[in-house]
Amino acid sequence: xxxxxxxxxxxxxxxxxxxxxxxxxxxxxxxxxxxxxxxxxxxxxxxxxxxxxxxxxxxxxxxxxxxxxxxxxxxxxxxxxxxxxxxxxxxxxxxxxxxxxxxxxxxxxxxxxxxxxxxxxxxxxxxxxxxxxxxxxxxxxxxxxxxxxxxxxxxxxxxxxxxxxxxxxxxxxxxxxxxxxxxxxxxxxxxxxxxxxxxxxxxxxxxxxxxxxxxxxxxxxxxxxxxxxxxxxxxxxxxxxxxxxxxxxxxxxxxxxxxxxxxxxxxxxxxxxxx
Amino acid sequence: xxxxxxxxxxxxxxxxxxxxxxxxxxxxxxxxxxxxxxxxxxxxxxxxxxxxxxxxxxxxxxxxxxxxxxxxxxxxxxxxxxxxxxxxxxxxxxxxxxxxxxxxxxxxxxxxxxxxxxxxxxxxxxxxxxxxxxxxxxxxxxxxxxxxxxxxxxxxxxxxxxxxxxxxxxxxxxxxxxxxxxxxxxxxxxxxxxxxxxxxxxxxxxxxxxxxxxxxxxxxxxxxxxxxxxxxxxxxxxxxxxxxxxxxxxxxxxxxxxxxxxx
Numbered sequence: 214x215x216x217x218x219x220x221x222x223x224x225x226x227x228x229x230x231x232x233x234x235x236x237x238x239x240x241x242x243x244x245x246x247x248x249x250x251x252x253x254x255x256x257x258x259x260x261x262x263x264x265x266x267x268x269x270x271x272x273x274x275x276x277x278x279x280x281x282x283x284x285x286x287x288x289x290x291x292x293x294x295x296x297x298x299x300x301x302x303x304x305x306x307x308x309x310x311x312x313x314x315x316x317x318x319x320x321x322x323x324x325x326x327x328x329x330x331x332x333x334x335x336x337x338x339x340x341x342x343x344x345x346x347x348x349x350x351x352x353x354x355x356x357x358x359x360x361x362x363x364x365x366x367x368x369x370x371x372x373x374x375x376x377x378x379x380x381x382x383x384x385x386x387x388x389x390x391x392x393x394x395x396x397x398x399x400x401x402x403x404x405x406x407x408x409x410x411x412x413x414x415x416x417x418x419x420x421x422x423x424x425x426x427x428x429x430x431x432x433x434x435x436x437x438x439x440x441x442x443x444x445x446x447x448x449x450x451x452x453x454x455x456x457x458x459x460x461x462x463x464x465x466x467x468x469x470x471x472x473x474x475x476x477x478x479x480x481x482x483x484x485x486x487x488x
Numbered sequence: 489x490x491x492x493x494x495x496x497x498x499x500x501x502x503x504x505x506x507x508x509x510x511x512x513x514x515x516x517x518x519x520x521x522x523x524x525x526x527x528x529x530x531x532x533x534x535x536x537x538x539x540x541x542x543x544x545x546x547x548x549x550x551x552x553x554x555x556x557x558x559x560x561x562x563x564x565x566x567x568x569x570x571x572x573x574x575x576x577x578x579x580x581x582x583x584x585x586x587x588x589x590x591x592x593x594x595x596x597x598x599x600x601x602x603x604x605x606x607x608x609x610x611x612x613x614x615x616x617x618x619x620x621x622x623x624x625x626x627x628x629x630x631x632x633x634x635x636x637x638x639x640x641x642x643x644x645x646x647x648x649x650x651x652x653x654x655x656x657x658x659x660x661x662x663x664x665x666x667x668x669x670x671x672x673x674x675x676x677x678x679x680x681x682x683x684x685x686x687x688x689x690x691x692x693x694x695x696x697x698x699x700x701x702x703x704x705x706x707x708x709x710x711x712x713x714x715x716x717x718x719x720x721x722x723x724x725x726x727x728x729x730x731x732x733x734x735x736x737x738x739x740x741x742x743x744x745x746x747x748x749x750x751x
Binding site (some may be wrong): 226229230233234236237238240241243244247329330331332333334336337338340418421422424425428429438439440442443446451453456457460463464467468470471472475476 | 551554555557563566567568569570571572574575576577578579582583584585586587592594626630683686687689690693694708711712715716724725728729731732735736739742
């Protein structure tokens with residue numbers, strides 16, 4: 214009797230779990246489905262479930278609009294701002310984690326709070342600064358803009374990784390004649406390599422997904438993927454199947470990266486507040 | 489940031505060119521006391537934020553409890569769950585626009601399958617905000633669940649075993665043991681989500697552009713329109729500073745909270 218009740222409960226729980234996952238996965242699945250329909254099939258109502266899949270949308274977005282160059286823009290901007298954030302971030306984080314100086318604690322919390330300002334508030338001054346520097350519609354503008362939120366993030370997260378490695382390892386290296394910089398590059402940095410990779414992936418994801426700065430700082434030349442996606446929404450109507458194909462291409466790398474960092478996911482998403 | 493604080497006290501229209509004119513607190517006064525649209529936008533923002541954060545917390549907690557069992561392939565579940573949150577927000581907007589579309593959307597198709605009338609999800613002023621809220625819930629609930637799950641799994645086991653020995657019911661265990669122990673995690677996700685919800689922009693931009701009317705015009709979108717559609721940089725700056733003040737207040741609580749945790 215009791216085992217039967219238990220089995221029903223467990224079955225019910227499994228069922229609810231399955232429902233949750235269907236709810237999570239259904240919308241992206243629809244996007245994918247639309248991306249392999251022809252425009253005619255995509256506009257048919259009621260929606261057709263059986264159709265001849267085509268890859269033409271994926272080909273056409275590279276021909277109709279310069280989607281390839283938008284992809285390259287996104288890639289270059291995300292990679293470079295990740296690189297700068299890791300370089301600056303790891304140095305600053307190491308300093309904060311290892312050396313005690315006046316108000317070092319306040320400084321690290323100030324860095325954390327930069328990450329929390331709404332982008333729209335930062336967007337206006339950044340726009341005006343880039344206008345003065347004549348950097349509007351360049352990749353450099355975007356890279357700099359993304360560093361304003363990626364560097365604080367990297368500092369904060371890497372700091373917690375540095376704090377986890379015992380200080381004695383570097384101290385013994387320095388006793389053996391290693392300079393402080395040597396201790397940093399040869400000992401500390403390799404030790405937090407996994408943390409460095411996770412942080413890098415996070416900053417890459419942030420930069421790749423960013424929309425507001427990309428919208429206001431770029432025109433046609435430095436446009437990134439998220440902005441180009443909204444370009445499919447036109448006065449004459451929405452090019453559904455092409456937009457869906459571009460959307461799938463935009464989200465695909467993110468899914469892979471998420472799978473790569475999943476062990477450090479919670480830590481990264483909560484800024485290390487929860488491990 | 490200081491630069492924009494300066495501008496926020498001035499009147500400066502980029503289209504007219506010209507120079508800054510110092511107008512003191514006039515911009516702030518205008519938004520806080522005169523502008524009827526600011527009130528609407530503030531109200532929309534508050535409704536949006538409180539709705540998404542509370543629903544996401546409850547659903548997220550439910551999902552976390554559901555998954556807090558010995559499961560195989562945890563990595564797979566974790567990755568699947570977090571896809572909506574790490575996916576490009578613009579793509580999230582596109583997906584939901586596709587589902588909500590009155591002429592070819594899947595949602596209306598399902599409604600009709602059950603014999604219900606089709607709805608104009610994003611076009612109806614009273615429906616647009618709830619629709620955007622649902623999309624946001626889809627995007628962020630899994631994130632909530634994931635973090636709460638991590639919190640659940642780090643709880644000590646002893647109190648639960650002791651309660652079981654004492655014959656406590658499932659609800660009693662949840663109410664008197666799980667919830668109090670999980671409280672720090674709950675506060676952290678709550679504050680994080682609160683701050684992010686106030687910043688929501690991408691989703692609104694793709695789904696509704698603040699419309700129909702002003703029914704989905706959250707503050708960050710309102711500030712964007714002021715600054716980059718009308719080029720009233722001064723007003724937009726003061727508007728965004730009002731937003732910053734709200735966020736700094738929340739961030740202060742957050743920082744204080746993890747600070748006490750660190751020491």
